[in-house]
């Protein structure tokens with residue numbers, strides 16, 4: 001059986017969903033018999049190639065997130081939004097009721113202890129969007145796994161269902177909105 | 179202030195090479211290099227491209243939400259933010275912790291250090307050290323480790339699991355738990371939970387010691403490379419216990435200069451801003467802190483395992499202290515300066531964490547019932563902790579309606595901003611300058627960054643010339659968001 005090719009990325013997330021994926025502990029060794037990794041934070045592949053599954057953590061907060069997300073959608077047969085940030089925008093979206101300019105000036109200009117402040121503006125920095133968006137507002141998403149983060153057991157159930165060719169379902173105790 | 183290789187004089191004539199996203203680090207950042215026709219490196223910068231504005235949007239929230247909110251800054255060391263916030267808010271509620279509360283928090287914290295250090299070494303950094311900096315990309319990762327060093331990979335996974343289990347049992351869940359509250363904790367450990375953890379504690383200590391010896395062996399086998407690679411002397415900052423012991427949960431501030439002189443010691447961190455100032459540079463969202471005593475030109479410093487193991491007078495657990503002495507013997511009494519030595523120091527701390535966890539599990543206070551206290555309400559609080567990556571500062575002001583009105587966070591990786599830039603410039607000068615750049619050579623830059631175990635976020639991409647405007651369009655062509663930036667950097 002050929003291995004399922006999987007890519008993962010963290011956009012405007014905290015990495016907690018990736019941490020939860022690693023919390024499958026020793027089951028990682030079983031997983032590695034069934035999947036191979038494309039671009040993920042665990043490998044040095046910098047761009048996503050054709051994949052069976054793309055796992056996206058985090059919402060979209062800047063122009064670069066949009067580009068990476070679109071690259072994932074183009075390349076991945078199945079795309080899954082993992083965790084509250086990807087599903088709804090999550091905690092970073094708390095800045096949505098604020099003016100981005102105010103946020104930037106608070107942090108870089110007026111905070112005490114900052115020497116001649118300025119707002120970073122180099123072209124190497126991706127432009128922040130004025131709002132943080134869930135990924136489903138930008139691309140079509142095939143599955144959503146809620147939770148902050150979803151538990152390792154939920155992620156494991158999802159992956160094993162998908163690998164076995166079943167429609168993934170999370171039963172009682174695995175769906176959490178925390 | 180201008181550092182060598184920070185800013186090229188005529189960037190317009192140079193070729194840009196970007197390493198993006200940085201991989202096998204937490205989150206995403208990028209490095210850009212500018213090279214002339216002869217491949218001489220003229221500029222090298224590590225950009226941190228994350229902007230989330232936590233300091234702004236926690237304002238107006240009731241203070242008791244903060245320890246739960248701020249951990250969403252980082253899913254690899256959520257406990258550090260959870261506890262730094264709680265330490266600050268202990269001051270706000272005027273609490274002096276009970277022995278049970280403090281020991282349970284320590285247990286949670288050392289569980290965090292153990293799992294984070296294990297993750298960093300085994301899952302992220304070790305493939306560079308075991309396979310070679312320019313070895314095959316396909317193998318240079320955890321999958322390659324599992325294939326070629328299955329026992330080592332297994333130990334790494336189980337060490338991390340153990341730390342995560344300590345966190346789960348003290349914090350309620352492995353990632354983003356809720357165990358600590360302003361003034362104490364909301365859960366103790368049952369006897370059964372302690373016994374379950376104690377069952378594996380000695381194996382965890384033994385594996386941690388093996389990990390120290392593994393890095394020591396790698397270091398000694400490649401001595402010239404390991405001493406020199408990306409290395410530089412730097413001032414150091416860390417917390418220190420009153421008797422000079424390493425203490426990752428609490429202490430006063432100690433700063434030493436690059437030649438080992440004490441700049442300040444056992445300073446009450448309540449007024450950290452008397453000593454630490456920050457500078458902003460246009461090309462990174464991450465600020466550049468410096469020691470006020472020394473000023474912005476020369477006052478930058480390093481935090482984290484290398485500094486902590488160097489600066490403490492002793493480690494208060496026997497096995498780790500023995501390893502500390504072996505580590506220091508290498509540099510003949512001078513503060514160790516080797517960037518790759520950070521891996522060695524990190525494993526010593528992992529061993530110390532394992533020993534500390536075992537001791538705390540034997541202490542009946544962690545099953546005590548006196549968990550929360552309160553005292554006279556204060557208007558502001560500062561909490562500092564030694565997170566896996568270094569000194570972490572949380573500072574809040576809370577009004578009479580219990581709402582947070584001001585927050586300032588200086589996270590560990592920020593303290594290392596200039597240090598990481600120095601490391602990549604040292605590598606660029608020695609290994610890249612004048613060469614045709616290959617994937618393997620570019621990985622050398624990442625090897626230097628990985629030694630710091632930085633906590634970055636959000637990938638990035640050059641977006642062309644300013645001023646410019648970005649529109650976010652949904653699948654149906656509807657504009658759902660936009661941002662413009664004018665030439666002066668102001669955003670609308």
Ligand code: SF4
Nearest residue numbers: 013014016083084085
């Ligand atoms: S959903 Fe929670 S754990 Fe996942 S990235 Fe967002 S904040 Fe982190």
